[in-house]
Amino acid sequence: MGPTRHVVYDARYLTAKPTGIGQVCREILRGLVRLPDAPPLTILARPDTPVPEEAAAAPGIQVVEAPWAPQGAANQRRLPGLLRKLGARLYHGPDVFNPVAARGAALVVTVHDLIPITCAHLLTRSRKSRFLPLWKTWLRLQVSRAAAIVAVSRFTAKDLTRILGVPARKIRVVHNPVREWGTVEAPAPFRRRMGLTGRVIATAGRQDPYKNAAGLVRAMPSILRRCPDATLVVAGPPDPRYPEASREADRLGLQERVRFTGWLPDGDLGALYRASDVFVFPSLYEGFGMPPLEAMRFGTPVVASDRTSLPEVLGDAAILIDPEDPEALAGAVVRVLTDRALAAHLREAGPRRAARYSAVEAARAYRAIYRDLLDSPTERSGP
CATH class of the missing domain: 3.40.50.2000 (Glycogen Phosphorylase B;)
Incomplete structure (x- = not known):
């Protein structure tokens, strides 16, 4: 891995039937490669789910298969070693299942909501809500290890401060982009x-x-x-x-x-x-x-x-x-x-x-975060 390839973006949330987070991953990747000065990027992908062709074929892009699920225990064991092998200086995890037991690349974590905590009374059949103290501990580990925390709305940013005590200065707000569709049936x-x-x-x-x-x-x-x-x-x-x-x-x-x-x-x-x-x-x-x-x-x-x-x-x-x-x-x-x-x-x-929520606008905001961290002498806190 050459020394200029700094950023690893984890797109394994993009599956054959993607959730909302998977859809956001797809749009962020599209936005990043459309920037006129797009950063060199390594994309982690599932073997059975290709990343958008537009992203995979773009200059400066490398796609690396990581065949284990980001939510599983294997991710905690195996991803830190892969990031070291890739020479990553910054790892962007689009959700809160990032490794916490090893250090290396700076961690950017995107937090979409705190619903398992705020709506625990409505989600009594959810594993996260049933093990609420453990989930809170896990989230605190994620945000404490992150070099930057991205909240997808000002509301979520306030929740992070109110519920988890995250300092407002550590949080950046980047609204999610609305996905693109081709032609749909009349x-x-x-x-x-x-x-x-x-x-x-x-x-x-x-x-x-x-x-x-x-x-x-x-x-x-x-x-x-x-x-x-x-x-x-x-x-x-x-x-x-x-x-x-x-x-x-x-x-x-x-x-x-x-x-x-x-x-x-x-x-x-x-x-x-x-x-x-x-x-x-x-x-x-x-x-x-x-x-x-x-x-x-x-x-x-x-x-x-x-x-x-x-x-x-x-x-x-x-x-x-x-x-x-x-x-x-x-x-x-x-x-x-x-x-x-x-x-x-x-x-x-x-x-x-x-139209205010475009992939390019979101990608521009993320690129600014990446640059700030890569230029910072204290960047290395994370996986």
Whole structure:
């Protein structure tokens, strides 16, 4: 490894069915290689999941396979040695599963949220929340070892200081970029293929209780009284630990008006965003909140929670409501479905808002962090 190759970016969170963090990894890589003075970069990747071709083929890029999962014990044993072999001066871990038992390259850690701590009462079936003291200790190790901590919102930065005592001077805020889509299926054929008629209300995300999909289902009877042709489409992987939303639909007799699609590939998810009359995101807690921005990118009006990071991220381009008030939620959805002027305003405001969160802007902010650390005489604290 030549002496000029300083930065190692861990893209192993990008899998065949990537989570939100995996999607962010993909966009950050695209942004970094588009910079006119892109830094030399080594990308760690899974053997079965290629990094974006645009990144892998860029000058100054080396892709190295690391076949063990970043969340596993093997990562703690094996990654420090690999970083030494690569001659890394800086390692960027896009989540909080970075090695803590060895020193070497400076660690940049991105923290997306503290939900296992802040929402432990809602996640009693989650391993992180069941072992809350251990998880807190682990997070404190991560942030104490990091040379720089990146929070994906000002809200998450405040949580890091309030809950873990991280000094504000150690935290940088870099908003996540909205992912790019190619051409997606037009609304009419997508609706026909999915068997959707009438007005379409969409939501997307995991089934964890803090996402509050069950709360949106509970608002549907009120919505249907005023918009009887509406259908709610819930996109996202099922989770047998958290069946509340589907049980609520059964309890209310809404099997014909609430559709659970399961996980959708990018093309179908983009087509759903585009084909929907309104996208609803009633989450009780977010560190950032990507799905409503993705819907905005397609010009779909958004109704979202007024909690945590969402007002910061969405601004005045969405209707913000109390997610625990079913009537307020239903009323906002009905307003969008029945007020053409309001819907038109949101369709114009949303894409402008989403455009603020570009891959290049995020990459530029990360590059500045890398440069600051590589120029610092105290850079070497980390894996």
